[in-house]
Amino acid sequence: MSSLPKILPALTATCALAALTLAGCSDPDGASKSGPSSEGSDTSQSDMSQMGTRDVMPYDMSEIPTVDEIAALVPDAVKERGVLRNGASTDYAPAEYRASDGQTPVGYDVDITMALAKVMGLKEGTTKHAEFPTIIPALGTKFDIGMSSFTITAEREKQTTMISYVEVGSAFAVAKGNPKNFDPTNICGTTIGVQNGTFQQEYVQKISESCVADGNKAIAVMPHDVQTDITTKVIGGQYDATFADSTVIGYTVELAKGQLEQVGDVIESAPQGIALNKDDAQLAQAVQKAMQYLMDEGYLTKLLAPYGAENAALDTAEMNPAV
Structure with missing residues (x-):
């Protein structure tokens, strides 16, 4: 500090x-x-x-395509699983919270995870709740990415690879x-x-x-x-x-x-970012390219808009911008 x-x-x-x-966000369950x-x-x-x-009608992701050159960058273990696994503390609307059923993770980070998976040629992108302090230690094992309103800091970049996507x-x-x-x-x-x-x-x-x-x-x-x-x-x-x-x-x-x-x-x-295990350089490259594609094609803004957060979208998916 x-x-x-x-x-x-x-x-x-x-x-x-x-x-x-x-964090830019709180950890209500762990606090x-x-x-x-x-x-x-x-x-x-x-x-x-x-x-x-409130339950939000998310952007229809059916038009988001797989980008073959980005899909080719995805590590074999992730390809075989077919799932991009996100960990998030789902108590921080509108980025990540629970639907009216009290269980289902929703929010723009949840939607962006699914969109990234589509671009990367995976079957799905899933988000599971985790207490905020436990997300980073679980990267590379339980979770592939941590998209949970992480403010990008130099200290976090010592622990993880971070890719910027919104500024809040x-x-x-x-x-x-x-x-x-x-x-x-x-x-x-x-x-x-x-x-x-x-x-x-x-x-x-x-x-x-x-x-x-x-x-x-x-x-x-x-x-x-x-x-x-x-x-x-x-x-x-x-x-x-x-x-x-x-x-x-x-x-x-x-x-x-x-x-x-x-x-x-x-x-x-300050920018917020997706966190990945430092040893997952190949996956980080794939996620960065996929996020940049969502930005360039206007999909990121569309994914944020149902939550009133479209103005938070960045134009460049930088890797470790705080360093």
Whole structure:
């Protein structure tokens, strides 16, 4: 972990915290369960049950072809299996979460895995849930790839090969109309909900420490395991705002159906990548070429669009861009 410079209470678009090795996403199943509950919210549980997640009609992948020259790069062991196996922590909508049946993995990372498999000439691309910290150690054995909102960092690239495909920043959301007059450029003394184990939790905590050092009020940083619980508190008036990945905020605002809105600019934008075992150089080349094909042909944008994340698409699938 890199050292952290003094952080001003006013948020800036650049910050050394972006180099932290925390995930862009949380690991709700693996995180501490000590976060606040959603009891006492002014928003009813029945209302929130409609806001948790929604089933999305994904892009029709039937038109995505096998590209023979890319299929030729796929290692024999993967060809024989016919399956590209992805590991993801499926509690982070809209990238990877569970359908309304509570079991089936869905989300744009799930869809992209299937699209990659098609381009690579495989029968299918599958995604199985794994607790976030267990994904990288299982690459090359249990999983071929890890596509689970991994922020690309130099430290992760020491452990894995990473291939960039989207860029995601962080954003704030407040109750509709911003009734608490939350100012995203001066957040000292506010109450902010974050997901456990995220970059955003660490970011806001460090700003809070800077607030106190400068003689201002600390930020009440309120961690939860799932975004729905935070949304309940923001809409109900207990929290001033929530802070999360920009794609998560966009999806949450949509689910809230007019009860939530984004405020301020997207900040701390950073690429996310597919992780592969460092010893799987041949597979990494095939995945990189397949991802670049999806980008060049416009398929990546189409795969992201049903989740409101099309603006996150990158144009170049770089291998280990942080090095």
